[in-house]
Amino acid sequence: xxxxxxxxxxxxHAGKEFVxxxxxxxxxxxxxxxxDVTAPVAIAEFDKLGINQVFDQEKIVLVxxxxxxxxxxxxxxxxxxxxxxARKFGIKxxxxxxxxxxxxxxxxxxxxxxxxxxxxxxxxxxxTYGALGAFATGVGSTDMAAGMxxxxxxxxxxxxxxxIYYGEMPRWLSGKDLILHTIGDIGVDGARxxxxxxxxxxxxxxxxxxxxxxxxxxxxxxGKNGIIAADDITRDYIEQRxxxxxxxxQSDPDADxxxxxxxxxxxxxxxxxxxxxxxxxxxxxxxxxxxxxQVVIGSCTNGRLEDxxxxxxxxxxxxxxxxxxxxxxPGTQQIYLDALRRGYIETFIEAGAVVSTPTCGPCLGxxxxxxxxGEKALATTNRNFVGRMGHPESEVYLASPxxxxxxxxxxxxxxxxxx
Amino acid sequence: MKFTxxxxxxxxxxxxxxxxxxRYLNTFDPAELAKHCLEDADPEFPTKVQAGDIIVxxxxxxxxxxxxxxxxxxxxAGIACVIARSFARIFYRNAINTGLPIxxxxxxxxxxxxxxxxxxxxxxxxxxxxRTGEVYEATPFPSFMQEIMAKGGxxxxxxxx
Numbered sequence: 058x059x060x061x062x063x064x065x066x067x068x069x070h071a072g073k074e075f076v077x078x079x080x081x082x083x084x085x086x087x088x089x090x091x092x093d094v095t096a097p098v099a100i101a102e103f104d105k106l107g108i109n110q111v112f113d114q115e116k117i118v119l120v121x122x123x124x125x126x127x128x129x130x131x132x133x134x135x136x137x138x139x140x141x142x143a144r145k146f147g148i149k150x151x152x153x154x155x156x157x158x159x160x161x162x163x164x165x166x167x168x169x170x171x172x173x174x175x176x177x178x179x180x181x182x183x184x185t186y187g188a189l190g191a192f193a194t195g196v197g198s199t200d201m202a203a204g205m206x207x208x209x210x211x212x213x214x215x216x217x218x219x220x221i222y223y224g225e226m227p228r229w230l231s232g233k234d235l236i237l238h239t240i241g242d243i244g245v246d247g248a249r250x251x252x253x254x255x256x257x258x259x260x261x262x263x264x265x266x267x268x269x270x271x272x273x274x275x276x277x278x279x280g281k282n283g284i285i286a287a288d289d290i291t292r293d294y295i296e297q298r299x300x301x302x303x304x305x306x307q308s309d310p311d312a313d314x315x316x317x318x319x320x321x322x323x324x325x326x327x328x329x330x331x332x333x334x335x336x337x338x339x340x341x342x343x344x345x346x347x348x349x350x351q352v353v354i355g356s357c358t359n360g361r362l363e364d365x366x367x368x369x370x371x372x373x374x375x376x377x378x379x380x381x382x383x384x385x386x387p388g389t390q391q392i393y394l395d396a397l398r399r400g401y402i403e404t405f406i407e408a409g410a411v412v413s414t415p416t417c418g419p420c421l422g423x424x425x426x427x428x429x430x431g432e433k434a435l436a437t438t439n440r441n442f443v444g445r446m447g448h449p450e451s452e453v454y455l456a457s458p459x460x461x462x463x464x465x466x467x468x469x470x471x472x473x474x475x476x
Numbered sequence: 477m478k479f480t481x482x483x484x485x486x487x488x489x490x491x492x493x494x495x496x497x498x499r500y501l502n503t504f505d506p507a508e509l510a511k512h513c514l515e516d517a518d519p520e521f522p523t524k525v526q527a528g529d530i531i532v533x534x535x536x537x538x539x540x541x542x543x544x545x546x547x548x549x550x551x552x553a554g555i556a557c558v559i560a561r562s563f564a565r566i567f568y569r570n571a572i573n574t575g576l577p578i579x580x581x582x583x584x585x586x587x588x589x590x591x592x593x594x595x596x597x598x599x600x601x602x603x604x605x606x607r608t609g610e611v612y613e614a615t616p617f618p619s620f621m622q623e624i625m626a627k628g629g630x631x632x633x634x635x636x637x
Contacts, residue, residue, distance in 0.1 A: 094498075094501050094543065094545075095542065095543065095544065097504065098504045098544050098545070098548075101504070102631045105631050105632075105635065106631065106634065106635065123498075123501070124501075124502060128502075129502060131502035131503055132502045135502060135503075179542060179544075180541075180542055181540065181541050181542040181566055183542075195542040195566050196542060196566065196569065196570075197542055197543075197544035197547075197566060197569060197570035197573060197574075198544040198570075199544060199570065199573035199574060199629060199630050199631060200569065200570075200573060200630075202631065203630060203631075203634065245489055245536060245539055246489070246535060246536040246539065246562065246564070249536065249562065249564065249565060250565045276540075276566075279536065279539060279564055279565070281565055334489060421493070421498040421541070422493075422497065422498050422499055423498050423499070423501070427499075440491075440493065440540060440541075442491045442493045442494060442540060443491075443493070443494055443516050443517070444493060444494065444497050444516040445493050445498075449497075449516040
């Protein structure tokens with residue numbers, strides 16, 4: 058029996074030739090990640106162990122991105138806890154707010170996560186790095202603490218579902234639409250505990266930015282990880298970024314999958330996930346009656362340069378609807394700078410948008426764009442749970458950057474071809 | 477470990493944003509988090525919950541964000557145990573790591589109502605509804621995972637080793 062990429066990565070890091078789904082293995086970690094919300098909890102647990110060093114100062118990454126620039130005194134204390142820890146233990150990859158980014162945009166950009174890596178992060182969207190052919194999964198703060206102390210974590214080797222996408226990508230379709238469609242198909246627990254492997258001719262032509270978006274939302278189907286085999290597109294992306302060796306794995310032809318699902322993308326429309334679950338999906342043409350108060354473009358799901366590029370292309374020379382608040386959040390300082398140099402930021406501001414420093418703030422209802430009671434937002438983010446972006450009686454619709462830009466212009470959910 | 481307590485019942489896909497909304501994540505003090513536990517699902521829950529009560533929920537409990545504040549908030553609210561048809565995997569791991577007893581029991585969910593008194597035996601993997609006398613079987617956790625929960629979490633378990 059062959060192995061999937063996920064099995065091969067876990068086997069290598071467990072020092073084994075072969076691992077089977079369901080097997081419990083203890084693995085060495087390449088990267089342990091935390092942010093200003095989860096790391097302080099991990100640091101408190103780490104302190105209880107009473108040890109005076111971390112397992113490796115170069116393999117821990119700490120990013121203040123959730124409530125930064127700090128929204129209140131308590132958040133400032135949490136960031137300080139993380140900053141002090143980073144200084145005390147000589148953590149090499151701590152990113153202060155002038156050099157930071159939303160963690161899952163930042164780590165790939167900085168070449169800190171590479172194909173074949175095994176990564177845990179105290180943030181559920183850590184699965185993003187699977188787009189590079191790495192095994193990356195979200196954990197809680199206690200696992201992060203144990204990871205920082207020992208450089209190891211135990212895993213149950215997941216079963217895998219293979220998703221095959223074929224056909225001609227329509228003009229306005231994006232990785233976001235493919236993953237929303239998939240979650241709509243299998244449900245928010247359709248891949249619970251499992252590995253989601255994204256394959257097919259559509260994926261092999263998809264850009265890195267769109268691949269990150271797909272792997273990012275594996276967790277929204279309950280997945281342990283999302284993974285895409287590294288190829289020439291991956292190599293082009295990491296060529297200038299990687300500062301250490303990496304390994305590219307392929308799934309064996311006789312690897313075991315509990316299920317294989319195939320999707321013809323040719324006739325797919327952009328997808329909208331209605332409140333209050335990412336599985337409540339509808340084609341955009343069924344959603345155009347929904348009027349909006351706010352549109353958010355950004356986040357670890359869709360805050361990359363290509364996302365901003367498509368939004369800017371639609372907003373160029375247009376105005377945001379007078380009853381809409383449009384917020385744009387570039388994913389990292391570098392993306393912000395690139396967008397500025399290419400004129401996207403000017404386009405956004407001239408259209409009437411607000412452009413913010415990178416932060417997770419609005420996506421999780423933390424700060425910077427909280428919704429009032431009864432308000433509706435369309436966002437390129439990843440979750441539309443009750444109260445996710447603010448008041449428990451507010452609503453979030455999830456969509457691609459193209460739909461978001463078009464909707465900001467019209468003031469209601471709008472297909473990109475309408476503007 | 478055995479618990480007897482009054483049931484608070486919740487539906488499917490109770491996510492960690494609902495268990496403890498991000499607006500309260502600027503602290504991880506259990507007592508502070510407990511004041512807002514599950515308030516977006518049931519605004520009265522934080523005031524009516526009592527020490528030793530038990531949560532019974534449908535599938536995929538704890539989906540979404542990896543915030544360990546979710547099991548910390550539930551534990552802080554005094555909940556003795558969470559029984560669900562299934563758990564999302566990060567929450568499952570976090571509950572064990574923070575010492576919040578949980579049990580996956582498919583058959584118990586439909587037959588238990590809010591307000592019922594139930595008895596949970598984690599060693600045997602049994603749930604008994606004291607109102608009806610019915611007993612539901614679940615797969616018990618392996619002994620090392622029970623020990624982690626009994627010791628109040630992974631760090632205490634590691635320290636004692």
